[in-house]
Amino acid sequence: MILTETQVAIRDAVRAFASERLAPGAAARDREHRFPGAELKELGSLGFLGMLVPEDHGGSATDLVSYALALEEIAAADGACSTIVSVHSSVGCMPIVKFGTQAQKERFLPKLASGEWIGGFALTEPQAGSDAAALRTRARRDGDHYVLSGAKQFITSGKNGDVIIVFAVTDPDAGKKGISAFIVPTDTPGYEVVRVEEKLGQHSSDTCQLAFNDMRLPADLRLGAEGEGLKIALSNLEGGRIGIASQCVGMARAAFEAARTYAKERVTFGKPIMEHQAVAFRLADMATRIEAARQMVLHAAALREAGLPCLTEASMAKLFASEMAEQVCSAAIQTFGGYGYLADFPVERIYRDVRVCQIYEGTSDVQRIVISRGL
Numbered sequence: 001m002i003l004t005e006t007q008v009a010i011r012d013a014v015r016a017f018a019s020e021r022l023a024p025g026a027a028a029r030d031r032e033h034r035f036p037g038a039e040l041k042e043l044g045s046l047g048f049l050g051m052l053v054p055e056d057h058g059g060s061a062t063d064l065v066s067y068a069l070a071l072e073e074i075a076a077a078d079g080a081c082s083t084i085v086s087v088h089s090s091v092g093c094m095p096i097v098k099f100g101t102q103a104q105k106e107r108f109l110p111k112l113a114s115g116e117w118i119g120g121f122a123l124t125e126p127q128a129g130s131d132a133a134a135l136r137t138r139a140r141r142d143g144d145h146y147v148l149s150g151a152k153q154f155i156t157s158g159k160n161g162d163v164i165i166v167f168a169v170t171d172p173d174a175g176k177k178g179i180s181a182f183i184v185p186t187d188t189p190g191y192e193v194v195r196v197e198e199k200l201g202q203h204s205s206d207t208c209q210l211a212f213n214d215m216r217l218p219a220d221l222r223l224g225a226e227g228e229g230l231k232i233a234l235s236n237l238e239g240g241r242i243g244i245a246s247q248c249v250g251m252a253r254a255a256f257e258a259a260r261t262y263a264k265e266r267v268t269f270g271k272p273i274m275e276h277q278a279v280a281f282r283l284a285d286m287a288t289r290i291e292a293a294r295q296m297v298l299h300a301a302a303l304r305e306a307g308l309p310c311l312t313e314a315s316m317a318k319l320f321a322s323e324m325a326e327q328v329c330s331a332a333i334q335t336f337g338g339y340g341y342l343a344d345f346p347v348e349r350i351y352r353d354v355r356v357c358q359i360y361e362g363t364s365d366v367q368r369i370v371i372s373r374g375l
């Protein structure tokens with residue numbers, strides 16, 4: 001895809017910020033499990049946390065291709081930070097942009113777009129992951145409130161976030177039409193972070209188990225109509241998957257660039273390893289697969305931006321990019337040899353960070369379900 005001048009300018013601006021302000025501290029944040037709060041504030045002040053939010057609600061209303069390019073740059077600098085930004089921007093903000101009332105938009109979007117608040121998305125439950133309709137969290141109407149009870153699992157920014165889009169059953173007899181969406185400020189009494197999970201990678205992004213203990217939520221925080229929740233969830237996950245695929249391209253690119261630099265410096269058998277055909281061919285394959293994934297991502301983003309159907313293309317992009325990224329990161333480690341396995345070089349962290357992209361916001365097999373339904 002040929003980028004416009006504006007898209008190139010946005011990509012380059014994010015690249016400059018990410019390489020100067022995000023990349024240098026990424027390894028330390030990972031080691032210390034430290035949330036990138038200050039870095040997110042900076043991203044917000046530059047308009048990069050409201051890229052999908054309309055200008056009249058404080059966003060920068062950039063197109064989806066620019067957004068995908070921006071996420072690639074953030075991910076190339078810090079995979080964990082890109083997850084927080086991706087979840088915040090797509091499944092955190094977009095449900096409010098698309099389904100919110102005027103009052104909800106005015107209350108939440110300006111602060112989300114500026115980065116004063118970080119958004120999240122809570123669909124998954126301990127026993128309802130891929131089968132999104134199997135939720136057990138209940139929202140019972142009580143006068144001008146709903147009372148939410150239940151548990152959520154694997155929620156990005158569940159601890160450090162401020163506003164989470166929560167899905168719960170309002171009518172247990174209505175099946176998929178009995179699920180509704182809610183905007184939940186995380187300081188609502190009854191909102192509990194049960195556990196911040198220990199995990200393989202992405203250590204500076206918190207992934208939480210949540211509980212709602214008879215959490216009373218004003219009825220005006222219901223998002224969309226009663227029963228519209230599953231549609232709100234799945235339609236936004238479609239956009240979210242383009243974001244995850246962009247992250248994969250960014251992380252794979254960072255691993256590739258590190259391996260390429262190393263291959264030009266490291267000498268064996270009297271010459272840089274880049275001059276050994278086995279290494280050069282490996283790098284050629286890595287570069288080719290990254291570019292293929294990038295074009296799939298940008299194509300899906302362009303379709304969605306144009307308002308055209310892109311369910312299949314978004315799932316294909318996520319499936320291909322996430323599997324490509326693990327393979328490319330593994331090949332990067334191989335290029336470094338033993339040093340690639342050490343925490344001294346970035347490829348070890350990137351390899352750990354990228355693995356989850358085949359799981360969150362729809363596993364590879366869920367993407368195959370979606371793709372095969374459209375065949």
Ligand SMILES: CC(C)(COP(=O)(O)OP(=O)(O)OC[C@H]1O[C@@H](n2cnc3c(N)ncnc32)[C@H](O)[C@@H]1OP(=O)(O)O)[C@@H](O)C(=O)NCCC(=O)NCCSC(=O)CCS(=O)O
Pocket residue numbers: 087091120121122123124129130131132133153154155156157176230231232234235236237238311360361362363366369370
């Ligand atoms: C595996 C699934 C695809 C199966 O889906 P279902 O068969 O249960 O649902 P459907 O009957 O297909 O759809 C229900 C309803 O929604 C409408 N819909 C579906 N997709 C879209 C769309 N892309 N755009 C608009 N509308 C859509 C559909 O038309 C139906 O409405 P009607 O009945 O026609 O009115 C699905 O279960 C699935 O995708 N599973 C994976 C879930 C997933 O990705 N979970 C991860 C969530 S992330 C999270 O919770 C936290 C982690 S993080 O912090 O990101």
